[in-house]
Amino acid sequence: xxNKKRAHTLLIVEILASFLVLxxxxxLIVYNLRNYTQPIGFDYQNVWTIDFNARDQPDSLVADMMQxxxxxxxxxxxxxxxxxxxxxAPYSMNTHNSNVTYDKTSTMTHIFTSDFDMPRTLNxxxxxxxxxxxxxxxxxxxxVVINQPLxxxxxxxxxxxxxxxxxxxxxxxxxxxxxxxxxxxxxxFKSHGEYQENIAGVFQLSKGxxxxxxxxxxxxxxxxxxxxFEAQLTRDLGTMTQGWNIDVSYMENQRKNAHKLTLVxxxxxxxxxxxxxxxxxxxxxxxxxxxxxxxxxxxGLRRALxxxxxxxxxxxxxxxxxxxxxGLLIGLLFAIQFPLMNVFDLEAGIYITAIAISVxxxxxxxxxxxxxxxxxxxxxxxxxxxxxx
Numbered sequence: 001x002x003n004k005k006r007a008h009t010l011l012i013v014e015i016l017a018s019f020l021v022l023x024x025x026x027x028l029i030v031y032n033l034r035n036y037t038q039p040i041g042f043d044y045q046n047v048w049t050i051d052f053n054a055r056d057q058p059d060s061l062v063a064d065m066m067q068x069x070x071x072x073x074x075x076x077x078x079x080x081x082x083x084x085x086x087x088x089a090p091y092s093m094n095t096h097n098s099n100v101t102y103d104k105t106s107t108m109t110h111i112f113t114s115d116f117d118m119p120r121t122l123n124x125x126x127x128x129x130x131x132x133x134x135x136x137x138x139x140x141x142x143x144v145v146i147n148q149p150l151x152x153x154x155x156x157x158x159x160x161x162x163x164x165x166x167x168x169x170x171x172x173x174x175x176x177x178x179x180x181x182x183x184x185x186x187x188x189f190k191s192h193g194e195y196q197e198n199i200a201g202v203f204q205l206s207k208g209x210x211x212x213x214x215x216x217x218x219x220x221x222x223x224x225x226x227x228x229f230e231a232q233l234t235r236d237l238g239t240m241t242q243g244w245n246i247d248v249s250y251m252e253n254q255r256k257n258a259h260k261l262t263l264v265x266x267x268x269x270x271x272x273x274x275x276x277x278x279x280x281x282x283x284x285x286x287x288x289x290x291x292x293x294x295x296x297x298x299x300g301l302r303r304a305l306x307x308x309x310x311x312x313x314x315x316x317x318x319x320x321x322x323x324x325x326x327g328l329l330i331g332l333l334f335a336i337q338f339p340l341m342n343v344f345d346l347e348a349g350i351y352i353t354a355i356a357i358s359v360x361x362x363x364x365x366x367x368x369x370x371x372x373x374x375x376x377x378x379x380x381x382x383x384x385x386x387x388x389x
Contacts, residue, residue, distance in 0.1 A: 007290070008323055011283045015327030018276040019362055023335050025269040026354035026361075031346060032195045032262060041147070041188035042090060042122040044251040046080075046225070049089055050217045050237070053245035059212035066214055069237055073217065076233065078225045083121040084206065084214040086113040090122070090191045091254035092216070093261075100202060101177075102154040102163065104170045109150060110191065110201040113214060118203075119186075121220045129161045129184035132205040136183075143205070145184040150200035160185055165202075193258040218251075277365055284320060284369040313371075320370040321363070328359055 052069070054062045066084055073082045088094040088110070100109040118124065119131050127148065136143045144165070151160045161184070166177035186203070190196040206214050221229070234246055335355050339348035 007283075007287050011280070011287055011323055012327040012330075014276065014280045014283055015324050015362060015366075016331050018273065018280050019328055019331035019358055020334060021269065021273045021276055022358040022361060023331070023354055025266065025273050026357045027338075027346070027350060028266050028269065030350050030353050030357075031197075032266070034350065035190075035197055036194045038190070038198050039188050040190045040194050041186065042124050043220075044090065044122075044255050046221050046223055047122065047251040048219045048221060048230070049092070049249050049251055049254065050219060050233075051247045051249075052215045052217070052241065053247075054215060054241075055244070057244075062215070063208075063211035065241060066211060066217070069240060070217060072236065072240060073219055073233065076229070078221050078229045079219055080222055081117055081121040081220045083117040083218050084115050084211070085118070085216045085218055086206075086214055087216060088112065088191060089216045089218060091193060091251055091258050093192065093258070095192075098167050099169045100150070100165055100167055100200070101170050102165045105154060106169045107150070107153050107200055110189075110199055111204065112189070112191070112201060113204045113206045113210070115206055115214070118218075121218050124186050124189065127185045127187055129182070131184055136205050137207045139208070142178060142180050143183045144180040145186060145203040146182055147186045147189045147201040147203075149188065149198050150202065151185050153200055193255055193262070195259065195262040281365060281369045284366065285372075288316060288320065288370060317367060317370045320366055324362060324366040328362060332359075 052066070054065070057065075070082050070084055073079055086096065088096045096111045096113075097108055098111050099106050116132055119126065126145075129145070131145060132143065135141065146154075146160065146165075154160070154165070155163065160182050163182050164179040165182065166179050168177055180202075188198055189201045189203075190198060191201075219233075230248055234248055238244070238246055332355065335351070335358075337343070338346075339351040342348070343351075
């Protein structure tokens with residue numbers, strides 16, 4: 001036997017579950033779309049990433065060999081520019097983070113290590129100041145270039161060049177911090193791709209034996225360079241390194257893989273959300289059809305007393321809206337905790353936007369699903385309904 005109260009309760013639970021899943025999916029979508037609209041800050045077209053595994057070679061030998069490899073790569077006519085980079089090169093999925101502090105303000109920052117040719121190889125423009133030059137190679141010189149997000153975090157619209165920052169938090173207990181002088185400011189540098197949050201970054205110049213940690217070489221080749229040159233370059237560099245493992249990948253392909261890692265979870269959540277919304281739609285159809293079957297005499301009497309078709313239709317749509325509202329109110333109690341408690345350290349605006357979109361989508365689906373059954377109820381003729389009763 002049909003239990004109206006239980007059916008309504010189940011529908012409210014389905015709407016609640018659909019809203020929460022839809023809220024989660026929408027938050028991901030809004031977050032990633034917001035990131036995608038911000039410039040990535042470098043060029044990836046026609047750039048090859050070459051990783052070297054030197055095994056157990058001493059740092060002094062590796063540092064010298066990496067410089068020789070770079071100089072050799074620059075001699076090929078197919079190569080436009082070459083730079084050495086740390087293990088967290090763009091799209092490598094490796095990360096090097098550290099706290100950076102200025103005047104008691106501290107923030108988690110990406111640390112990038114490269115050489116003189118990085119801006120030319122990746123087409124990274126400087127907004128202020130300069131990039132590293134020979135004067136920065138001196139042992140006692142400690143200079144850095146920062147990106148625009150870090151500049152905004154520390155200095156706002158004020159002067160950044162010449163300011164001193166240091167690694168570590170403001171409560172640094174390791175003695176006097178080693179200050180780094182800001183000599184330049186770049187734009188964005190989203191090393192994990194377009195969908196990455198625009199995180200603060202610091203660039204350091206690799207010098208001395210620290211060059212041994214730069215075992216990734218980024219090679220910008222001329223457009224149209226094919227795999228035959230890749231084979232030649234790999235063979236020649238393999239001869240120089242005598243047994244090192246060499247891995248070549250195209251940055252454009254790395255970018256596609258990075259996008260897949262971001263988009264696949266969203267697609268999975270969208271599928272789950274879609275199934276839940278379909279269940280809600282089916283539940284609405286079922287409840288409304290049973291409501292109409294149980295209340296034919298009531299509908300007929302209202303029609304006999306002068307109720308219009310639009311009035312009958314509006315009544316049933318309104319009843320479903322009430323059920324949806326109950327489910328959404330419960331869901332909002334959970335969803336509103338995310339911006340209030342700063343869950344996942346995301347901006348409150350992302351959650352608010354996701355909540356608004358999810359509420360509109362639920363009401364839209366509920367309305368669309370209720371229109372047909374409510375129109376069917378409105379076409380019931382008074383004489384027929386009262387005669388059946």
